[in-house]
Amino acid sequence: MGHPILPPSTPHSQKLTSPQTHITFRPCPTPPTSPSYEVPQREPGLGAAIKSLVSRTTRDVEAVKNITFDVAPGEIVGFLGPNGAGKTTTLKMLSGLLHPTAGEISVIGHTPYARHKDFLNRITLVMGQRNQLMWDIPVADSFERNRAIYRISHGEYNKTLDELNALLDLSDLLSKPVRNLSLGERMKCEIAAALLHRPQVLFLDEPTIGLDVTMQRRIRAFLGEYNRRHSATVLLTSHYMADVEALCKRVIIIHHGELLFDGDLNTLIERFSPHKTIVVDLEVERADLSAYGDVVTAEGNSVTLRVPKTKTADVTGKLLANLPVIDLTVEDPPIEEVIEQVFSN
Amino acid sequence: MYYLKLIWIFFRIGLLNEMAYRVNFYVQLLQSLLSLGTAIAGLAIVFSHTDTLGGWEAIDILALLGVFMFVGGVIGMVISPSMSQLMDDVRLGIFDYTLTKPCDAQFLASISQIRLWRIIDILLGAGVLIAALIYRGLDIGPREALAFAFVLCTGGSIIYSFWLMLATLTFWFLRIENILHIFQSMYEAGRWPIGIYPHWLRYILTFLVPVAFAITVPAEALSGRLTPDSLITSGLLCVFLVVISRWFWKRGLKNYSGASA
Numbered sequence: 001m002g003h004p005i006l007p008p009s010t011p012h013s014q015k016l017t018s019p020q021t022h023i024t025f026r027p028c029p030t031p032p033t034s035p036s037y038e039v040p041q042r043e044p045g046l047g048a049a050i051k052s053l054v055s056r057t058t059r060d061v062e063a064v065k066n067i068t069f070d071v072a073p074g075e076i077v078g079f080l081g082p083n084g085a086g087k088t089t090t091l092k093m094l095s096g097l098l099h100p101t102a103g104e105i106s107v108i109g110h111t112p113y114a115r116h117k118d119f120l121n122r123i124t125l126v127m128g129q130r131n132q133l134m135w136d137i138p139v140a141d142s143f144e145r146n147r148a149i150y151r152i153s154h155g156e157y158n159k160t161l162d163e164l165n166a167l168l169d170l171s172d173l174l175s176k177p178v179r180n181l182s183l184g185e186r187m188k189c190e191i192a193a194a195l196l197h198r199p200q201v202l203f204l205d206e207p208t209i210g211l212d213v214t215m216q217r218r219i220r221a222f223l224g225e226y227n228r229r230h231s232a233t234v235l236l237t238s239h240y241m242a243d244v245e246a247l248c249k250r251v252i253i254i255h256h257g258e259l260l261f262d263g264d265l266n267t268l269i270e271r272f273s274p275h276k277t278i279v280v281d282l283e284v285e286r287a288d289l290s291a292y293g294d295v296v297t298a299e300g301n302s303v304t305l306r307v308p309k310t311k312t313a314d315v316t317g318k319l320l321a322n323l324p325v326i327d328l329t330v331e332d333p334p335i336e337e338v339i340e341q342v343f344s345n
Numbered sequence: 346m347y348y349l350k351l352i353w354i355f356f357r358i359g360l361l362n363e364m365a366y367r368v369n370f371y372v373q374l375l376q377s378l379l380s381l382g383t384a385i386a387g388l389a390i391v392f393s394h395t396d397t398l399g400g401w402e403a404i405d406i407l408a409l410l411g412v413f414m415f416v417g418g419v420i421g422m423v424i425s426p427s428m429s430q431l432m433d434d435v436r437l438g439i440f441d442y443t444l445t446k447p448c449d450a451q452f453l454a455s456i457s458q459i460r461l462w463r464i465i466d467i468l469l470g471a472g473v474l475i476a477a478l479i480y481r482g483l484d485i486g487p488r489e490a491l492a493f494a495f496v497l498c499t500g501g502s503i504i505y506s507f508w509l510m511l512a513t514l515t516f517w518f519l520r521i522e523n524i525l526h527i528f529q530s531m532y533e534a535g536r537w538p539i540g541i542y543p544h545w546l547r548y549i550l551t552f553l554v555p556v557a558f559a560i561t562v563p564a565e566a567l568s569g570r571l572t573p574d575s576l577i578t579s580g581l582l583c584v585f586l587v588v589i590s591r592w593f594w595k596r597g598l599k600n601y602s603g604a605s606a
């Protein structure tokens with residue numbers, strides 16, 4: 001089912017402009033010459049700070065080493081990995097912000113770092129932690145700026161805005177200055193601003209970071225709908241498993257700039273986490289549930305169990321039948337745990 | 346046409362931004378009037394002791410003050426805020442959004458912030474200049490006017506390119522606002538004809554920090570002092586700096602892309 005860990009060396013570099021492939025990412029086909037970046041480095045402390053005024057030391061950073069993948073048009077791919085894994089670097093390479101020192105990258109038939117206008121007209125980048133809307137002026141005026149920059153005709157613009165409005169419910173927000181919006185409202189507007197030119201490829205770097213659950217769900221539903229309507233290709237990074245579960249059939253896990261997994265989300269969960277977590281609240285305290293599964297924690301009248309996925313229904317049934325249960329929830333282990341499992345393999 | 350439209354859009358945004366803090370208008374008006382007042386008082390004091398300064402009469406120096414305020418207004422309205430914004434954006438990574446737009450990044454960065462109320466300086470400067478010319482009896486012909494327009498444009502471009510190169514350093518050094526403060530204080534020296542300064546300072550103000558080409562040379566054009574040499578040098582230096590700053594900008598972009606990982 002899923003793609004093998006570390007895909008075999010790439011025999012299909014000829015299909016760069018093929019309609020089957022929207023994105024080809026091969027920054028480094030031959031591992032020894034991996035791309036690296038020079039970043040300034042400074043020891044902590046005042047002395048070092050003064051020294052760095054005179055002489056700067058730098059170190060080379062290899063952000064991505066063994067990552068290669070292709071993405072088909074209309075596909076939504078989730079990038080997972082801990083902070084500093086190289087997710088953002090990969091997105092930056094794909095959106096033309098970083099020059100890879102080796103290898104080839106192709107997005108909708110273009111080499112991103114050439115930053116061709118046709119390429120830039122067909123992609124968009126959303127970073128959950130950075131805003132492009134202008135702080136002091138109404139949202140609509142920031143939109144107007146993008147409309148002018150992307151040369152969108154008024155007719156086209158109004159059509160797109162109506163659609164985004166219907167999906168994201170922006171009408172009350174457009175006339176407000178950005179500084180008066182809540183984080184969630186701002187993110188809705190940020191995403192709308194990034195989609196006014198109807199890009200075919202979306203690079204989303206943690207678009208739901210810091211949002212409450214309702215707003216996360218809202219954004220998620222919107223992105224799914226946008227993808228369906230416009231067959232847009234989406235590359236998404238997120239720390240929220242729910243984002244990935246809701247949107248991405250395929251996930252790519254990277255760590256230390258290396259690709260650890262590329263394949264179906266279900267395969268990932270089955271392969272690396274054959275367990276589910278059951279949390280039960282009971283009417284009695286300190287019940288011994290070790291007969292039902294591994295007891296992870298037991299505090300007061302709440303017990304957390306880990307059971308093999310295949311036995312979840314069975315165990316849940318028994319718990320409900322045999323014990324005075326107040327509340328019971330079945331959860332997938334958190335993404336961190338799954339990823340930890342991936343790392344430990 | 347596309348670029349003119351964008352300039353208009355950014356002007357509009359500048360106005361909207363200023364409208365968010367309307368008191369600024371009055372503060373700026375007061376500040377501009379105060380600085381004009383002190384500058385004229387300074388001139389009055391100097392010329393109460395002497396008739397000419399480095400060969401310039403009081404009325405010519407008043408015209409120079411007009412050019413000084415006008416160019417300072419342009420710098421303060423567009424160049425300085427946009428370049429400061431560029432440095433902030435690079436440091437905070439917001440510059441990514443500029444780079445992913447299908448428009449020339451240097452152009453977008455150069456007009457990104459417009460502090461519209463500085464237009465008061467531009468208007469006051471133009472007013473002082475015209476007043477000085479009228480006082481002199483409007484004694485300039487079309488040749489002088491044309492030469493003035495030419496060296497004003499080349500001088501403005503020189504200042505812009507110079508400022509752009511300073512700001513571009515941010516791609517390597519991230520925090521360099523201090524350099525711009527140095528420039529700001531050097532610019533102040535331009536309110537007097539640079540001929541009155543000692544030789545070494547004149548050299549610095551001409552080539553190291555090209556204030557001379559932005560202020561003194563245009564003022565010379567208005568008072569019949571402009572030599573063909575200055576005219577040609579201004580044109581050549583303008584072309585040279587525009588090309589070099591563009592090249593430097595592109596180098597900087599490459600470096601930004603590298604360091605922001």
